[in-house]
Amino acid sequence: MVETRLIDGKAFAQTMRARLKGEVAVFTAETGVTPGLAVVLVGEDPASAVYVRNKGRQTVEAGMASFEHRLPANTAQEDVLALVKALNADDDVHGILVQLPLPSHIDTQAVLATIDPAKDVDGFHVVNAGRLAVGLDALVPCTPLGCVMLLKDTLGSLAGLEAVVVGRSNIVGKPLAQLLLREDCTVTIAHSRTRDLPGVCRRADILIGAVGRPEMIRGDWIKPGATVIDVGINRVTGADGKNRLVGDVAFEEAQGIAGAITPVPGGVGPMTIACLLANTLTAARWRVG
Ligand SMILES: NC(=O)C1=CN([C@@H]2O[C@H](COP(=O)(O)OP(=O)(O)OC[C@H]3O[C@@H](n4cnc5c(N)ncnc54)[C@H](OP(=O)(O)O)[C@@H]3O)[C@@H](O)[C@H]2O)C=CC1
Numbered sequence: 001m002v003e004t005r006l007i008d009g010k011a012f013a014q015t016m017r018a019r020l021k022g023e024v025a026v027f028t029a030e031t032g033v034t035p036g037l038a039v040v041l042v043g044e045d046p047a048s049a050v051y052v053r054n055k056g057r058q059t060v061e062a063g064m065a066s067f068e069h070r071l072p073a074n075t076a077q078e079d080v081l082a083l084v085k086a087l088n089a090d091d092d093v094h095g096i097l098v099q100l101p102l103p104s105h106i107d108t109q110a111v112l113a114t115i116d117p118a119k120d121v122d123g124f125h126v127v128n129a130g131r132l133a134v135g136l137d138a139l140v141p142c143t144p145l146g147c148v149m150l151l152k153d154t155l156g157s158l159a160g161l162e163a164v165v166v167g168r169s170n171i172v173g174k175p176l177a178q179l180l181l182r183e184d185c186t187v188t189i190a191h192s193r194t195r196d197l198p199g200v201c202r203r204a205d206i207l208i209g210a211v212g213r214p215e216m217i218r219g220d221w222i223k224p225g226a227t228v229i230d231v232g233i234n235r236v237t238g239a240d241g242k243n244r245l246v247g248d249v250a251f252e253e254a255q256g257i258a259g260a261i262t263p264v265p266g267g268v269g270p271m272t273i274a275c276l277l278a279n280t281l282t283a284a285r286w287r288v289g
């Protein structure tokens with residue numbers, strides 16, 4: 001039995017936002033420019049609306065400008081593309097985030113390809129994905145960036161550690177694997193076709209759940225002492241009939257086995273927003289500097 005450390009992403013993100021606020025103030029005093037983040041939300045998905053509201057509030061608290069564009073779910077693709085092009089041309093906008101998933105009649109890749117890579121604070125444009133893959137400066141996806149910050153804060157150097165990322169999406173799993181490789185981890189990406197997923201997970205010094213299946217990763221899949229990062233955000237109905245959030249990892253089972261673990265909520269989620277603000281300041285610096 002080990003004592004499992006809690007990795008407090010909420011507190012880390014708060015500290016990060018306070019530091020950013022100071023950096024934004026200096027940047028604005030020196031350049032006269034207020035960094036601006038535009039968020040585009042297509043449709044009425046209530047969970048998305050909560051994220052957009054949180055992002056907007058924290059953007060303003062950090063001293064940046066927040067522009068929200070809410071379009072109805074039946075908006076034509078060409079109208080979404082026209083809005084993105086207008087934001088590309090708007091000098092007050094340094095970062096553009098189009099909330100995913102988009103309604104099924106819209107071609108997500110076409111929308112992402114239209115965002116100016118220099119304003120792509122999500123890091124989802126192929127130019128940024130490619131730059132990350134070949135080791136050039138890039139705008140890096142926020143959730144993977146937040147995960148690696150928490151890992152380095154917990155472990156120091158990650159060099160030589162076995163990292164297993166469960167999930168291979170373009171927005172979390174794949175870019176996270178790139179970042180871990182950059183930190184000199186030995187990286188395995190697992191997915192729905194992986195044979196013996198529990199066995200693969202048990203090899204991991206660093207185990208990351210980015211699947212979207214409530215508590216799928218069980219306690220006995222975790223190598224004793226491993227550091228566990230839970231990216232999953234799953235809304236489930238508890239025995240009491242109330243909705244609550246759980247991650248992709250069975251958090252209670254992990255206690256006494258994992259060396260350290262992020263909670264849900266209060267782990268990776270707040271880091272995602274803090275990294276989004278950091279990317280927006282970076283994009284503003286690149287534009288002005
Ligand atoms: N905390 C945060 O800030 C964020 C949290 N999230 C959350 O992270 C989770 C993942 O998101 P995202 O990457 O967008 O999800 P996707 O649905 O795009 O990808 C899920 C991945 O999990 C894999 N998978 C699904 N089922 C299994 C299984 N039974 N065994 C092994 N692998 C499986 C899929 O494999 P395959 O490719 O083979 O289908 C796929 O690669 C979600 O819960 C989401 O809400 C997402 C973004 C930010």
Ligand SMILES: Nc1nc(=O)c2c([nH]1)NC[C@@H]1CN(c3ccc(C(=O)N[C@@H](CCC(=O)O)C(=O)O)cc3)C=[N+]21
Binds near residue numbers: 143233266272
């Ligand atoms: N273009 C795009 N970029 C994204 O980064 C993006 C997206 N689309 N679509 C949806 C996912 C999901 N996502 C989250 C961000 C913050 C929290 C977050 O702050 N969660 C808090 C609170 C959760 C709550 O209580 O509702 C927590 O985990 O503690 C969660 C999820 C970003 N995503």
